[in-house]
Amino acid sequence: xxxxxxxxxxxxxxGLLILTSAIAPLALNxxxxxxxxxxxxxxxxxxxxxxIAIVFGxxxxxxxxxxPMLADRVQAxxxxxxxxxxxxxxxxxxxxxxxxxEVQAMQNYAEAQGVPINNIVLDYAGFSTYESCYRAKxxxxxxxxxxxxxxxxxARAVYTCxxxxxxxxxxxxxxxxxxxxxxxxxxxxxxxxxxxxxxWEVRVTRPEPTFLGPFEGIQEK
Numbered sequence: 001x002x003x004x005x006x007x008x009x010x011x012x013x014x015g016l017l018i019l020t021s022a023i024a025p026l027a028l029n030x031x032x033x034x035x036x037x038x039x040x041x042x043x044x045x046x047x048x049x050x051x052i053a054i055v056f057g058x059x060x061x062x063x064x065x066x067x068p069m070l071a072d073r074v075q076a077x078x079x080x081x082x083x084x085x086x087x088x089x090x091x092x093x094x095x096x097x098x099x100x101x102e103v104q105a106m107q108n109y110a111e112a113q114g115v116p117i118n119n120i121v122l123d124y125a126g127f128s129t130y131e132s133c134y135r136a137k138x139x140x141x142x143x144x145x146x147x148x149x150x151x152x153x154x155a156r157a158v159y160t161c162x163x164x165x166x167x168x169x170x171x172x173x174x175x176x177x178x179x180x181x182x183x184x185x186x187x188x189x190x191x192x193x194x195x196x197x198x199x200w201e202v203r204v205t206r207p208e209p210t211f212l213g214p215f216e217g218i219q220e221k
Contacts, residue, residue, distance in 0.1 A: 029195045036158040040170045042151065044076075044083055047171050052218065053077045053086040053146045054136055054168075056157060057093025057102035057126060066105050069150060072173045074106050077148045078113040080171065086146055088119045088218060090136060092126030121218055129153070129194070130201050131209035133161040133168075141217045142166055150175040152188055156195050163202040 041047050055077045058070035066074060080086045089110060093102030103122040110120055121140065126132035136142045144167045147157045151172035161168035176184050201207060 025192065025196055028199055029192055032159045032195050032199070033155045036155045036162075036170070039158050039162070039168065040151075040154050040172060042172045042174075044079055044085065044171065047080065047085050047146055047169065049085050050144050050146045050169070051086065052088045052090055052121075052142060052144075053080050053148050053171075054090045054092060054132065054142070054161075055106060055148045056129060056132055056153070057091075057106070058149075060100065060102060060105055064101070064105055066102075066109055069175075069179065070102070070106065071109060072178075073148050073150070074109045075113070076171055076173045078110050078115055080146060080148070081110075081115055081119070088121060089115060090121045090123060090140065090142070090145070090218070092123040092132040092136065094127055095124035096127065125209065125211040125213075127210055129157050129160055130164075130198060130207075133157070133164045133166060134209050135212070136161070137165045139213060139216055141215065144168075146171055149173070150187075152176070152184070152191050156191065156198050160198050160202055 055073050058073055059067040061067060077089050081089060091103040091106040093106065095101045095103055103124055107120050107122060111117055123132065123135055126135060136145065143165065147154065147161060147168050147170040149157050152175050154170040154172040158168050158170040
C-alpha cells in the first residue's frame with residue numbers, strides 16, 4: 001500500500017493538471033481578445049479608411065440566400081463602402097460544391113444594395129478563418145483591411161490576419177441579443193475552441209490552405 005504522503009502528492013499533481021487544463025484555454029482566449037482590443041470596433045464612425053473590407057462567410061439557406069448572420073456581415077460591409085471607409089469588398093467563403101456558393105450569394109446581396117460589381121472580389125476557397133486570411137495575403141496581396149464579422153468571431157479573425165501579415169482592423173456586427181440565445185451559446189463555445197486551434201495554426205504549424213493557386217492581386221483605385 002502506498003504511503004499517505006505519496007497518495008497526497010499524487011492527488012495534488014492530478015488536481016493541478018486538471019486545474020491547468022481548465023485555466024489554460026480561458027487564458028488563451030483572454031489573450032487573443034486582449035491583444036486585439038485596439039483593433040476592434042462596433043461603430044462604423046470609428047473605423048479608419050482602408051483599401052478593402054474582408055467579409056467572412058456564415059452560411060446559406062436552402063434556397064441559396066444568405067443566412068441572417070451572413071446578411072448582417074455583408075450589410076455592414078456595404079455600409080462601410082457607402083460611408084467611404086473602403087473602396088472594395090472581398091467576399092471569402094465556401095464554394096466547395098456546385099450547389100453551395102457563399103461568395104456568389106454575398107456578391108448578389110451587395111450588388112442589390114448598390115455596390116458595383118467591379119468593386120467586389122470573390123474568394124471561393126475561404127473554407128475557414130485561417131484559410132481566408134492566408135489567401136487574402138498570399139493570393140490577393142492584401143496588406144491592410146477591415147474585417148467584417150460578428151463580435152463573437154472578430155477577435156480571432158483580427159488576430160489571425162494580423163499574425164499572417166495583414167494589418168487588420170475589425171468591424172463587429174451584433175450577435176448576443178439579436179440572435180437566439182441557444183444558437184449563440186453554441187457559436188460561442190465553438191469559438192472558444194477555435195481560438196485555441198487558431199493559436200496553434202498561426203504560431204506553430206502554419207499549414208497551407210486547401211487551395212492556394214497563382215497570385216491574383218487586387219487593383220486598387
